[in-house]
Amino acid sequence: MNRKSGRATISDVAKAAQTGKTSVSRYLNGEFDALSDNLRQRITAAIEQLEYRPSQMARGLKRGRTRLIGLIIADITNPYSLEILSGIEAACRASGFTLLMCNTNNELDQERHYLDLLSSYQVEAILVNAVGMREEVLNRLQQSLLPMVLIDRKIADFPCDVVGLDNKTAASAATQHLLDQGYRAILFISEPLGTVNTRHERLRAFETSMVHRADAIAERVEVALNQPDELQRLLADFHQRYQHIPCAVIAVNGALTLQVARAMRRLNLRWGEDIGLLGFDELEWAELAGPGITTLKQPTFRMGYAALQQALRRIEGDDAPPEEQIWPGELIIRGSTRSRTEGN
Amino acid sequence: MNRKSGRATISDVAKAAQTGKTSVSRYLNGEFDALSDNLRQRITAAIEQLEYRPSQMARGLKRGRTRLIGLIIADITNPYSLEILSGIEAACRASGFTLLMCNTNNELDQERHYLDLLSSYQVEAILVNAVGMREEVLNRLQQSLLPMVLIDRKIADFPCDVVGLDNKTAASAATQHLLDQGYRAILFISEPLGTVNTRHERLRAFETSMVHRADAIAERVEVALNQPDELQRLLADFHQRYQHIPCAVIAVNGALTLQVARAMRRLNLRWGEDIGLLGFDELEWAELAGPGITTLKQPTFRMGYAALQQALRRIEGDDAPPEEQIWPGELIIRGSTRSRTEGN
DNA sequence: CTGTTAGCGCCTTCAT
DNA sequence: ATGAAGGCGCTAACAG
Numbered sequence: 001m002n003r004k005s006g007r008a009t010i011s012d013v014a015k016a017a018q019t020g021k022t023s024v025s026r027y028l029n030g031e032f033d034a035l036s037d038n039l040r041q042r043i044t045a046a047i048e049q050l051e052y053r054p055s056q057m058a059r060g061l062k063r064g065r066t067r068l069i070g071l072i073i074a075d076i077t078n079p080y081s082l083e084i085l086s087g088i089e090a091a092c093r094a095s096g097f098t099l100l101m102c103n104t105n106n107e108l109d110q111e112r113h114y115l116d117l118l119s120s121y122q123v124e125a126i127l128v129n130a131v132g133m134r135e136e137v138l139n140r141l142q143q144s145l146l147p148m149v150l151i152d153r154k155i156a157d158f159p160c161d162v163v164g165l166d167n168k169t170a171a172s173a174a175t176q177h178l179l180d181q182g183y184r185a186i187l188f189i190s191e192p193l194g195t196v197n198t199r200h201e202r203l204r205a206f207e208t209s210m211v212h213r214a215d216a217i218a219e220r221v222e223v224a225l226n227q228p229d230e231l232q233r234l235l236a237d238f239h240q241r242y243q244h245i246p247c248a249v250i251a252v253n254g255a256l257t258l259q260v261a262r263a264m265r266r267l268n269l270r271w272g273e274d275i276g277l278l279g280f281d282e283l284e285w286a287e288l289a290g291p292g293i294t295t296l297k298q299p300t301f302r303m304g305y306a307a308l309q310q311a312l313r314r315i316e317g318d319d320a321p322p323e324e325q326i327w328p329g330e331l332i333i334r335g336s337t338r339s340r341t342e343g344n
Numbered sequence: 345m346n347r348k349s350g351r352a353t354i355s356d357v358a359k360a361a362q363t364g365k366t367s368v369s370r371y372l373n374g375e376f377d378a379l380s381d382n383l384r385q386r387i388t389a390a391i392e393q394l395e396y397r398p399s400q401m402a403r404g405l406k407r408g409r410t411r412l413i414g415l416i417i418a419d420i421t422n423p424y425s426l427e428i429l430s431g432i433e434a435a436c437r438a439s440g441f442t443l444l445m446c447n448t449n450n451e452l453d454q455e456r457h458y459l460d461l462l463s464s465y466q467v468e469a470i471l472v473n474a475v476g477m478r479e480e481v482l483n484r485l486q487q488s489l490l491p492m493v494l495i496d497r498k499i500a501d502f503p504c505d506v507v508g509l510d511n512k513t514a515a516s517a518a519t520q521h522l523l524d525q526g527y528r529a530i531l532f533i534s535e536p537l538g539t540v541n542t543r544h545e546r547l548r549a550f551e552t553s554m555v556h557r558a559d560a561i562a563e564r565v566e567v568a569l570n571q572p573d574e575l576q577r578l579l580a581d582f583h584q585r586y587q588h589i590p591c592a593v594i595a596v597n598g599a600l601t602l603q604v605a606r607a608m609r610r611l612n613l614r615w616g617e618d619i620g621l622l623g624f625d626e627l628e629w630a631e632l633a634g635p636g637i638t639t640l641k642q643p644t645f646r647m648g649y650a651a652l653q654q655a656l657r658r659i660e661g662d663d664a665p666p667e668e669q670i671w672p673g674e675l676i677i678r679g680s681t682r683s684r685t686e687g688n
Numbered sequence: 689c690t691g692t693t694a695g696c697g698c699c700t701t702c703a704t
Numbered sequence: 705a706t707g708a709a710g711g712c713g714c715t716a717a718c719a720g
């Protein structure tokens with residue numbers, strides 16, 4: 001046993017098994033055909049006795065295979081991201097990889113920082129669910145040949161594997177549902193659009209679905225998260241202007257849906273009664289809130305899982321052109337979008 | 345620039361700056377007093393030009409300082425764990441550490457496996473929010489001198505830093521609140537107690553608070569997560585037996601509270617009306633569910649943050665005896681525990 | 689101030 | 705079938 005670190009090294013094992021490090025290394029890598037039965041047993045015993053565990057650090061240094069996957073998330077507290085994380089994690093567990101987790105807190109320079117950091121840990125691939133990046137950073141990454149998979153959001157003009165929702169179909173279905181239910185004034189509430197393609201796509205599909213309908217009013221607004229007062233003001237204003245016709249709200253993601261629901265609560269607006277409410281992302285509590293909240297559920301867990309699988313394929317050398325995986329959403333109808341007959 | 349890995353190494357920088365690796369290393373470690381202005385500038389330029397980033401792997405191998413923290417979580421999808429994670433992550437970000445995340449899915453052998461794995465990555469400390477561990481594993485860890493901080497749950501007879509809730513006070517306060525509100529039959533619903541000290545402590549405090557009260561009935565039951573039918577049956581049975589007196593339920597944690605609420609929904613039992621409901625752990629949607637759900641909020645974020653800080657202290661050499669940090673909970677009263685006057 | 693030398697723990701030729 | 709030697713990228717003496 002090595003005196004200083006307290007941990008046995010490959011040399012200690014070799015010594016204990018009365019052999020050289022090479023054979024132990026072979027043993028560790030499963031090259032048993034190159035080992036006599038006797039030697040193999042000695043090594044097994046030595047490892048057991050010394051409680052030896054190979055150092056992934058040293059291994060990674062030498063071979064480049066660290067079995068580490070980097071994950072960059074914009075905001076872990078977001079329920080969507082959490083489920084994505086959950087899927088990725090399960091896939092990691094299944095494939096023997098470990099996750100290095102980085103939360104950028106939606107800050108752009110953190111993103112840059114973590115990208116660097118992860119590559120300095122020699123991760124074998126990077127999964128990203130946060131995109132504010134500019135070309136400079138990306139080029140560096142691309143040169144490094146580090147496989148990268150984007151989740152949910154993608155980057156314009158940057159060819160890269162992507163896993164995301166079929167935003168167009170989903171947003172159209174959501175809008176159509178509200179129209180079918182009789183709503184005639186619909187407010188699309190989004191976090192600031194920025195360069196987040198997801199938000200743009202959903203909004204565009206919403207507007208496209210509405211533009212044909214001369215009998216219905218479409219409005220849109222951007223609000224940052226955690227601005228309850230502003231949100232409340234917006235909702236009150238919207239409702240006040242259209243209270244004579246069935247009106248509804250679409251929230252662009254789960255985090256926002258929560259805040260919208262809270263604001264409505266404070267305004268004493270009952271969803272499903274006074275106003276319709278539909279939110280992207282399924283929420284575990286959606287059925288418990290009043291008459292329930294209609295959601296556009298994404299197969300988040302499976303998307304996370306799939307993202308890691310895609311990364312693994314790249315790690316194993318697949319160099320097919322970048323692939324864009326588009327998953328279908330599912331509209332889960334609950335009481336918040338109850339049917340409105342005219343004037344009711 | 346190194347041909348094979350595509351990444352510049354310290355040697356490349358040394359060459360480009362026309363100096364030796366040592367000086368570059370010194371530069372990297374901020375030992376500027378040992379570098380002439382001229383040399384320093386050459387190095388700066390070389391690093392810039394080569395886009396050099398030191399390999400954390402190699403660094404870790406040599407110095408033992410990997411700046412990596414291992415985190416073992418029983419179940420990331422648990423809201424409690426998520427917020428803990430969130431706090432830990434923030435503390436990591438603030439201190440320049442990176443998280444290696446492992447989710448055991450509540451499986452004991454995974455726990456063992458990950459403990460090994462993390463130490464093989466030379467993490468500098470391990471944070472654990474999942475405890476099924478037995479002595480064998482722990483002893484190995486303890487010998488390795490790897491700092492470890494337990495969160496929420498602790499292990500009997502294993503002296504170790506712990507960050508947790510003041511379960512006794514919290515559970516007493518919760519129970520007392522229900523009694524004060526007039527409830528006279530209270531069911532304590534827990535996940536299987538197992539060796540999870542947290543659940544035991546909360547139950548014990550509940551029973552202690554109830555035992556003095558000859559006028560009130562205390563019951564308890566254990567249910568595994570995701571057994572909706574059984575849960576429903578239990579609740580129906582409990583309510584049916586005590587519907588003539590104000591009765592209430594305490595759920596031992598947030599995950600369970602969600603399931604209890606769902607079961608009540610299906611049974612058409614309205615919390616705050618037909619039955620009282622109080623759950624450990626604050627839920628972001630607690631105020632939105634019917635008249636709101638009364639919760640016992642834990643300062644989860646700060647607890648996670650504090651856990652990492654404690655780990656840092658150990659990393660920096662603090663060898664004071666194990667410290668048990670007990671944080672106070674806060675009862676957040678909502679409509680689900682509305683006051684019951686007799687017979688109403 | 690600066691460079692040389694020797695490893696950290698492991699894997700990989702290349703001999704034997 | 706086995707082992708010795710060299711090196712991955714970095715740091716830490718030890719000289720100058």
